[in-house]
Amino acid sequence: PTLRWQAAESTQSVRFFFARLTATRGGLEASPSQTPTQRTPRMARLEAALFVAEEALTARRLMQVATLASVAEVRELIDRLNEAYDEVGSAFRIECVAKGYRLLTRAEFAPWLDRLHARGARLKLSPPAMETLAIVAYRQPITRADIEALRGVRCADVLKWLMDHELIRIAGEDNSLGRPFLYATTRKFLETFGLGSLDDLPMADRLRPPREAPAESHRPSAGVSSQASDSDQPVDSAA
Structure with missing residues (x-):
């Protein structure tokens, strides 16, 4: 009798669980898009390489520096990093420049950065x-x-x-x-x-x-x- 009661209780719990799952299915399916991008050690290595680079690095060079599996993985991780930056409203973004990639600040922060580094005086074209x-x-x-x-x-x-x-x-x-x-x-x-x-x-x-x-x-x-x-x-x- 004890086993039958436990089985009945388990069955009722399972039915209750699936009833709640059915009722909230829309919310459960929408949750992945709301989940923050998970950072991985590979993403961190790629980000670090871009941070210290003084010039644009090609996808192949980034693959070598960050010890990644392929050029395709480099591009995938760059997309994920940009998604992470967008989610938190970061001032940074990885852009394709000179057939390579650079970690840059967003354009809207240029006026404040110009005050810090006087970039406007660095190169003036007549x-x-x-x-x-x-x-x-x-x-x-x-x-x-x-x-x-x-x-x-x-x-x-x-x-x-x-x-x-x-x-x-x-x-x-x-x-x-x-x-x-x-x-x-x-x-x-x-x-x-x-x-x-x-x-x-x-x-x-x-x-x-x-x-x-x-x-x-x-x-x-x-x-x-x-x-x-x-x-x-x-x-x-x-x-």
Whole structure:
């Protein structure tokens, strides 16, 4: 009799449990989305690597540093970290920059951070520098003569300034008379302007010319002298 009573009591308890489960099923099913993202040691290692990195790290590099299984796991953990940041209203977020990833502060905190680090004074682009940099960004690879033809003024000093600040680089030589240098943007350019790649430039699909595969297909540049380096090339008086 004791066993039968215990069995009956157990059956009644089970029925009561399932009755409550049925009544609250909607709440139980919705609870996972309300559960805070659980942090794991792998997430912590990835976060630490991004925190100390001084430049954008590729997914493969992060996989090696944080000893993760695959690039896919890196991207999955980055998504989970960003979810965790969003849940608590964190000032941080992991963004894709220069074909890599960086742990950055959100844009709305820039005014306060500028006071702390005076970031506004770190890199100031004059209108000529900004115009020249924009031409290189959208038309790269491009020769100095072509840049000056578009701007209508000499730009040797501006190009030197942009190179000194590692925003542009010499990407090769054009297959035209004198083989002038070709200029292109750098990885630091992408990091400075928060771009994942050149495809993230505003209206890139409309303003960037079609890509040309072979280097020999670059069009000849007008007004180029026969010297090997374009740093001493004269500008055509018509420009």
